[in-house]
Amino acid sequence: MSGVPILRSRTDLQxxxxxxxxxGEVVGVVPTMGALHQGHLSLVRAAKEVCDRVVxxxxxxxxxxxxxxxxxxxxxxxxxxxxxxxxxxVDVLYVPDGGQMYxxxxxxxxxxxxxxxxxxxxxxxxxFDGVATVVTKLFLQxxxxxxxxGEKDYQQLQVVTRLxxxxxxxxxxxxxxxxxxxxxxAMSSRNLLLSDRARIPAPVLHEVMxxxxxxxxxxxxxxxxxxxxxxxxLSAGFTKVDYFDLRACDDLSVLDAPDRPARLLAAAWLAGVxxxxxxxxxxxxx
Ligand code: AMP
Numbered sequence: 041m042s043g044v045p046i047l048r049s050r051t052d053l054q055x056x057x058x059x060x061x062x063x064g065e066v067v068g069v070v071p072t073m074g075a076l077h078q079g080h081l082s083l084v085r086a087a088k089e090v091c092d093r094v095v096x097x098x099x100x101x102x103x104x105x106x107x108x109x110x111x112x113x114x115x116x117x118x119x120x121x122x123x124x125x126x127x128x129x130v131d132v133l134y135v136p137d138g139g140q141m142y143x144x145x146x147x148x149x150x151x152x153x154x155x156x157x158x159x160x161x162x163x164x165x166x167x168f169d170g171v172a173t174v175v176t177k178l179f180l181q182x183x184x185x186x187x188x189x190g191e192k193d194y195q196q197l198q199v200v201t202r203l204x205x206x207x208x209x210x211x212x213x214x215x216x217x218x219x220x221x222x223x224x225x226a227m228s229s230r231n232l233l234l235s236d237r238a239r240i241p242a243p244v245l246h247e248v249m250x251x252x253x254x255x256x257x258x259x260x261x262x263x264x265x266x267x268x269x270x271x272x273x274l275s276a277g278f279t280k281v282d283y284f285d286l287r288a289c290d291d292l293s294v295l296d297a298p299d300r301p302a303r304l305l306a307a308a309w310l311a312g313v314x315x316x317x318x319x320x321x322x323x324x325x326x
Pocket of ligand 1: 071072073074078079080082083188189190191192193216217218219220226227228229
């Protein structure tokens, strides 16, 4: 017994949340695809700090996988996830099955323009439509007042913030910092797919990003730093760099210098696993 109440039906979830809200309680939701690690648990901790009730959702959303093999290989560890949540005393672990989320005849897609054409969106067709659709459903099903997302998926954080605002969903989206392994690798459920050997060069992605951020703070143009950064990532053993970009925090437009709040974002393939990362870049002062 994990001790965390697991609900699998939307109506049961809605009944529980109605009761809490009637009592004036603040409800938080932490959407996940499971295979929980310290990154996910940091969101749960953040939610527990400011909410009276916390719902963690676990749903491996088929609509956001642009590659069937990736969906098939995605780690599924529900019992272990429930055990990891037990010490946090979350109120509900909501594990809807596919039929709850996408019943026969399901025909609606939520699509956020602009923000989703670039970075991961350019490399993973349909990914952000899948994310936006499932997150909209989870916001509406949970009726949460606050929703907690990681900066690890920075573009996703911007997309869900925008959709809540555009669709007048009364939820506050709260972004939480990226949690890393000791060597700097951003924690990710996909890291489980790396063999011990493939795991060795994984932190290079973050190392290179930090060095580029330092170069930018010394006034170097991003154009000068990018090619060397990509070459270093490839020579460490990554097989492909999908992107290595400097972008504006608010609208993700391309920058050549951090002359407004900026972020470095990268995605690269290591041993058949696609790793993503991003870091803030200190603003250049003139
Ligand atoms: P996922 O299960 O990968 O869909 O992630 C669920 C939530 O956890 C998303 O909001 C992610 O951004 C967040 N998350 C994943 N990894 C990390 C991390 N290393 N640090 C902080 N948040 C994370």
